[in-house]
Amino acid sequence: MSWKVTAHAPRPVVEGALLLHEDAFDWDPEIVIAGSEIAEDKPEDWVLEAWLPRKPRKADLAAIAALFVDGAPELATEKLPDADWVTLSQQDVVPIRAGRFHVHTPEYPALDEPGVIDFTVPASQAFGTGQHATTAGCLAMLDAMKQRGTVVRNGLDVGTGTGLLAFAALSLWPRMLATASDIDTVCVPVVEDNAQANGIALGGRAGQLAMTVADGLDHPLIAARGPYDLVIANILAGPLIALAPDFARALVPGGSLVLAGLLTTQERAVRSACQRHGLRLAARLVNGDWSILWLRRRAVR
Structure with missing residues (x-):
């Protein structure tokens, strides 16, 4: 019923x-x-x-x-x-294009176009089909970072939901050591199912995705696998501000941080919190009412 x-x-x-x-x-x-x-x-x-x-x-x-x-x-x-x-609850989600990415539910076909990276993500209890402006914005930002020559050997997706952003990062940097986490235990089987459906290998080696349940970055696995070249966090402005010092500590000098889940009206507060911990803006984009930020940790001189 x-x-x-x-x-x-x-x-x-x-x-x-x-x-x-x-x-x-x-x-x-x-x-x-x-x-x-x-x-x-x-x-x-x-x-x-x-x-x-x-x-x-x-x-x-x-x-x-x-x-x-x-x-x-x-x-x-x-x-x-x-x-x-x-x-x-999600049956009307239509496919989206973001950079080179095409994300769709199983009800829609893949795009048969050269250079397109296709992901199938069914409706599920975990958020992240890519329809939301912040997720689509993160996909576009990751694509832009790749085009600008960013190299990622070790990446972390915080608040991964369905695993989509971690999958996207792995598709752009296929030899990276990839870790994904979420505070909600329901995301573990969701990510595992979606990884299988999209040909993403699970495991702890380069080119594979390791999934764990964690509150922010507070987990032994996340600590042991760091520091990271890339951290992605598509969550909310409040947690982003609170986690700013943890993000900075988790990144290598010059490492990249992609933040989303913040309204444009909340951007100044998030950027200020990050700036206090040595994170500087590299690029930003706005998708509707939402800001997507690419920041970099200040390099050691």
């Missing part, structure tokens, strides 16, 4: 609710949240949708309503036909 809760609101309101949801450490993992615009000709009219495997309880509705800090819009509930409720 699957149920859906729907709330209509202006784009900034829904985006704010999504940010609060990502910061809610006690969120019920059985409630999957997504937000999107209603129609292309009305880009400011958005809808927040929540999928549940049960009829919503008062506590469920209260948790969803609490995501709207200035008062929740009307919440509509409906029973859905029997189906995979997680897949329903």
Whole structure:
């Protein structure tokens, strides 16, 4: 049995609710949240949708309503036909192009074009199909770094979700020693399945991906495999600021840090935190309301 809760609101309101949801450490993992615009000709009219495997309880509705800090819009509930409720939450995800990358769900074909790197990522409980502007922006930034001659021998993807950004880095630097981590244990089987589907070898050697569960960079495996030429973190502005000293310590002099998950309005605070620890901006791009930053650790002179 699957149920859906729907709330209509202006784009900034829904985006704010999504940010609060990502910061809610006690969120019920059985409630999957997504937000999107209603129609292309009305880009400011958005809808927040929540999928549940049960009829919503008062506590469920209260948790969803609490995501709207200035008062929740009307919440509509409906029973859905029997189906995979997680897949329903992402079934409308269309393929994207970001740099040389093409990311799509299994319902769409791969692109038969020279130079295209294709990844198939099904709908799952872990975020990261590439549809989100921050993930697409990270893919484009990694591609730009490769084109500018960046060399990566040892890389780390923090908050990996589906593993997509780690896969992308491995495709660009196929002999790198690759590590991926996430705070959520549900990501481990997701990454393993996606790695198999995309021909990514799992393991601890060069050209393989090692996956672990960790809070930020606090894990013996992450410490033992460092320092890194490249660290990727597509999470949230608050954790990015808090982790700035850890990022700096984890990087070799001259190493690269790719940050995403921050709104353009949060960029100054994130950059200031990184600058205090010797991380300097190399490039930035903006995708919608989101900033993607490439920073480098100051080289030893």
